Amino acid sequence: MKEDKKQPLLDIQGLSVRFDTDDGSFKAVDDVTFSIDRGESVGLVGESGCGKSVTALALTRLIPSPPGYIDAGRVFFNGEDLLGLKSQRLRRIRGAEISMIFQEPLSALSPLHRIGRQMVEGIRFHRNISKKEARAYARTWLSRVGIPDVAERMHAYPFQLSGGMQQRIMIAMALMLSPSLVIADEPTTALDVTTQAQIFSLIREMKQNDTSLLLITHDMGVVWEMCDRVAVMYASRIVETGSLNDIFFKPAHPYTIGLLGAIPRLSVQKAHLNSIPGQVPSPYGYPEGCHFQDRCTHVMDICRKNKPALCEIAGGHFAACFLHGDNISACNGKPHLPDQGQERNEAEI
């Protein structure tokens, strides 16, 4: 395995995923390109159906096929192309080097097996240690994520625990083998805000400095809390990427601007919210050109004809929009990969 410091940990290039269904075929993920550095937390944000979860599943080839097919793209993890790996090698990576936290711990954990057994199974699949050692290791991790009465909980079934406890166990299982990348798909969406705040601090605390995080969420507030960099997805495509400060304070794409404006914020009185008119187009009928054209207040002729490329509009800040016109000529053809890292410190205040 190559360990090039300058190379990003995860480098996704031109990933496209198609689903063939009875109603026809549609592109769930269309030419998605972004990368994650070592130790970096990247938020992939978008509304339901935009393809963010499919992107995450495609990275480790967890898309059920049929109906899903990866049409194009490469996913380099530590220099290896995950999409071309033998499944045996991939299973060694899943869980140990790339682990996942899902929205519904109850459907991600086995309902038939006690917590302890599920953890031991995962540990012993990847590490050559005895059952006893593995149990001791599992107990250490359960107490690290703040589970009380660990010995008792090792014997519990998932349904006997609260949603917050289940999610803590998922986090323990995801982090116990010190992965270099954690993919968290809406990890706190099913939880109450007070529990969510606890899970935030837990992930922050548990994540070692060189662990990277890909956080998938629909919630801009969660991105703000947890991430260094953001990729905004709309109707199967990435429309904007940049540092936290770029996206929250200098958003460029009309969709990002609309999304930020529509977030309900704590308000002292009744107030109309800014909404984005219209609705997300059906994946079976995405329009030619820019997918946001029908809801965009700045729509131009070219938006209905050509697909905007993801162009750099400032250092490390990319947008796929014809409004940022001086970049059209600058990125004729292939866009450049985002240049990460520079703005990160600013955002970590």
Add this chain to the structure above:
Amino acid sequence: MKPKSENSRVNPHSAETPLLAVRNLKTWFPIKRGLFSMTAGHVRAVDDVSFIISRNETLGLVGESGCGKTTLGRTLLGLERATAGDILFDGTSISTLGRRQMNRLRRHIQVVFQDPMSSLNPRMNVMDIITEGLEQFGMIEGSKQEHAARLLGEVGMSPDAVFRYPHEFSGGQRQRISIARALSLKPDLIICDEAVSALDVSVQAQVINLLLGLQKGHRLSYLFISHDLSVVSNIADRVAVMYLGQIVEIGKTSDIVQNPLHPYTRALIAAVPVAGGKKIEDNVVRGEAPSPASPPEGCRFHPRCPEVMAVCRRVPPAELDRDGRKVTCHLYEQPAAMHGRS
């Protein structure tokens, strides 16, 4: 169920009769155990709750999952039977009504649920869905289709939707259909139970704006139930914060948001992620809500409260008037009643 008459005083908030007054309402569910299904205890989903809603007013009801907010809404709708307490609608106690009178009353209290896919009949077309209640009450004006189209217009949908079925619409549009149905009987009060929680942000904002607009046009009152304080603060005139079956603080939205008094309200506000704002501090609140089947003694929030005192563990706090709102917390009692911090 007999109405309680000892608390028949006119409400202290305003001179006019409030549209809805809830007094010491309790909705308990028995826990059955053993061979003979003996009642082994009660889940106190709603446990001694009182509040009022005025005409043309929105009361927001916030709380976390399991706090009893949905049961409270369902009790008001008559979908759950109250264990004790009284619900007065326009001055009339609902519990004294006979079945026929109750059915007549139902027209005035309508509901919009969280998931329109499970609250809209998939085998009925939109016209039948939104005129079903109208037919029941003989309120159709003109033809059924005209009336349905008019209602669809009010919620911002095109009249050609009348012959289509729920599955043909997006989540936001389905929720508009639910709202049209709730609106059809010209109700006074609409109970919105997590009505925008399942919607994407951009569509959620549209539906919130629609509800705000309809309130102006129809002089509606809303009980807006949600787990999301940010959403509630944008739509409610007053906010009630519920914890483990009880209202711990209730007051004007601006007071609750700017100067929360109850430690639970404070924790709830501190835990809301603010995009582009101050980051959440670690450990804003510890632990998880206990089961409503065996609530803690004394103040129900005491095991999680950062300001817990000795008295909180023993004595349930009384409701106090402070800074123009009601708060149920020992912190705000007169010093004489305090027994020192633990």
